[in-house]
Amino acid sequence: MSTSTAKTDESVELPKPRFNKDGFGYTKDFDLSFVKQMHDSLQEERVRLTGQAKRLEDEAHQLVEEAEMGDVQFDDEGGEGDTMVVERERDLALSAQAREAVEEIDSALGRIMAGTYGYSTLSGRPIPRERLEAIPWSTELVEEKVGGIGR
Numbered sequence: 001m002s003t004s005t006a007k008t009d010e011s012v013e014l015p016k017p018r019f020n021k022d023g024f025g026y027t028k029d030f031d032l033s034f035v036k037q038m039h040d041s042l043q044e045e046r047v048r049l050t051g052q053a054k055r056l057e058d059e060a061h062q063l064v065e066e067a068e069m070g071d072v073q074f075d076d077e078g079g080e081g082d083t084m085v086v087e088r089e090r091d092l093a094l095s096a097q098a099r100e101a102v103e104e105i106d107s108a109l110g111r112i113m114a115g116t117y118g119y120s121t122l123s124g125r126p127i128p129r130e131r132l133e134a135i136p137w138s139t140e141l142v143e144e145k146v147g148g149i150g151r
Contacts, residue, residue, distance in 0.1 A: 035112055043109075057091070060092050066084075068127075089121065105136075127139075127140070
C-alpha cells in the first residue's frame with residue numbers, strides 16, 4: 001500500500017508493515033520470526049487438508065464405483081445402499097469442509113504477503129498469538145466471532 005497504514009473494512013488504521021526479502025509483511029505486534037512460523041504452519045496445514053480432501057473425494061467415488069459393480073444390495077431388506085449413500089455424502093461434506101479451510105489458509109497467506117496478518121478483519125485489533133497459534137487462519141477475535149464487539 002502506498003499509505004503509511006493499512007486499513008481494515010471499518011477503516012481502522014493498522015501499523016505500517018515492513019517486508020523481508022521473501023515478501024513477508026511483519027509489524028511491531030507480529031515480528032518476522034512469528035510471521036515466518038505462522039507461514040510454515042499454514043503451509044503444513046494446507047498440505048494436510050488438501051490431501052485429506054482428495055482422499056475423502058476418492059473414497060466417495062470408490063463407493064459409487066463399487067455400487068455400480070453390483071456389490072451392494074439395494075432392496076428393502078439389505079439397507080446397504082442407504083449406508084453407502086450416507087457414507088458418500090459424509091465423505092463429500094468433509095472434503096468440502098477441508099477445501100473451505102484451504103481457502104481460508106490461502107487468504108491468511110495473502111494477508112502475510114500484504115502485511116495485515118494477525119489483525120482482525122472486523123476491528124483491526126491484534127488477534128492474540130495464542131489464537132493464531134491454535135488457528136493460524138483466524139480473521140477475528142474470539143469476542144467478535146461469538147457476536148460481541150461490532151455486531
